[in-house]
Structures are given as C-alpha cells and as structure tokens.
C-alpha cells in the first residue's frame with residue numbers, strides 16, 4: 250500500500266518481467282498517462298538503459314539530455330546535493346518523465362563497489378514521493394543491479410505476461426527474485442498483479458495458457474481482470490510519442506488500459 254505523504258499517495262510501482270518484449274514499456278506509458286488523466290500526479294522513471302520509454306514519450310535525442318536518471322543516481326552515489334526535480338520532463342498528456350539515455354549503461358559499474366548499492370534509487374524515489382501520487386518504474390528484462398534498485402525502491406510490482414508457453418517460465422523466475430528481494434532488501438514489497446498483455450483471442454492456445462496462469466497463481470497473486478489485447482495501434486503510438494488514448498481513443502487497447510487504470514486506483 251502507498252503511504253500517504255501530505256496530499257499525495259506516493260505509491261511506487263515496479264513494472265517488470267524477466268522476459269523481453271512483453272509490454273513493460275507500453276504498460277508503463279499507458280498506465281501512467283491513464284493515471285494522469287484521472288488527475289493523479291504521476292511520474293514515470295525510465296530505468297532501462299535501452300531507454301525505450303523515453304523515446305516512446307517523444308524525446309527524440311535522449312543522448313543530448315543534460316540530466317537523466319543516471320545523473321540523479323550518480324549525484325546520490327557521490328553525495329552531491331541536487332534538486333530532485335532536476336531533469337524531469339513534463340509530457341503534453343499530463344504525465345512527468347524522468348528520462349534515461351545511453352549513459353545509464355555505466356551505472357552498473359558505479360553501483361557495484363558501493364555499500365548500500367541496492368538502495369541508491371530508493372534514496373532518490375523517497376525524495377520524489379511527496380510530490381507524486383504514483384511513480385511507475387519501467388525496467389529491463391534482466392535482473393541487474395539497476396533492476397534490483399527498482400525493486401528495492403518500489404511498494405508494489407506489476408508483471409506483464411504474454412500468454413505464450415515460454416513466458417510463463419519468465420514469470421516463475423521473476424517471482425523467485427521478488428521473494429528474495431522481499432526477504433533481504435524490501436520487506437514491504439507487494440505484488441500488485443499479473444497483467445496479461447498482447448492477448449490474441451484468435452490464437453487457440455491463448456485461453457489454455459491464461460487458464461494455466463490462473464490455476465498456478467490465481468489463488469496467491471491477483472491477475473488483473475482486464476487483459477490488454479494485441480493491437481497494432483498500441484505498437485504504433487510509441488513511434489508518435491503519444492499515448493494510446495490520444496492515438497486511438499476509441500480502440501480496444503485504449504479501453505483495456507483505461508480499465509486497468511481503474512483497477513490500479515482501486516488497489517489504493
């Protein structure tokens with residue numbers, strides 16, 4: 250549960266999976282803009298050195314940005330004073346973004362020798378929580394130190410899963426990692442839910458795999474009632490730097506993400 254600090258909720262959600270291309274970045278952008286549209290002050294943090302979230306929100310030349318997540322983390326590492334809102338970009342659709350660029354690849358080396366190397370991002374997020382209702386962190390499919398930092402900084406986790414056989418293995422791997430993080434670094438980390446994405450109702454194994462996931466985890470972990478359909482529109486909007494709500498407002502992906510926003514708001 251998010252702690253209420255002042256007038257904001259300050260809830261931080263890790264969006265991640267141990268599998269590439271399952272809709273993590275698309276979900277971060279779509280959920281984030283959706284929360285902002287509901288009047289929630291929302292910050293998206295791009296914690297993937299591939300920085301697709303930054304690009305998908307319309308930043309054309311990320312390597313020219315003077316201040317990114319890497320800058321903030323390096324300031325914390327070197328104990329340099331800085332304004333936590335430095336570098337935050339305001340997107341036209343109401344959401345804020347702390348961008349990334351290729352400099353984020355170097356952060357692993359900077360973190361590795363530190364004492365407290367898992368909690369550098371948490372120190373930063375704690376400074377931002379009083380300013381936001383929701384902070385969503387988009388992550389890479391690897392469990393590197395940056396991803397561990399994101400899990401340490403989060404209150405809860407949303408795991409996008411594509412209903413294909415091999416993706417269920419990635420889910421099991423992430424759940425094991427989350428259990429370890431809960432034991433060792435972040436006792437209060439909760440699993441917000443599993444989100445089925447890129448669901449293709451026409452593929453005849455889809456329902457079978459959804460049932461497999463529901464049978465394996467449904468009793469223990471919430472599986473969001475809303476499934477995100479496979480939609481070419483969802484793939485196209487990121488190339489335009491706009492959300493699915495703007496690009497295809499009447500489409501099924503926009504409706505599904507809007508319903509997910511409702512589910513996340515109801516979780517508190």
Ligand code: ATP
Pocket residue numbers: 268269270271272273274275276297299301388389390446447448477478479480481483484485487502
């Ligand atoms: P990575 O592991 O590389 O960071 P990811 O998990 O963040 O990937 P996305 O980048 O969100 O996944 O999505 C992978 C690709 O699928 C992208 O080209 C994206 O535009 C597309 N995509 C995302 N959601 C959908 C959807 N619902 N229907 C069809 N295509 C989608």
Ligand code: MG
Pocket residue numbers: 273274275297301302387388
């Ligand atoms: Mg991504």
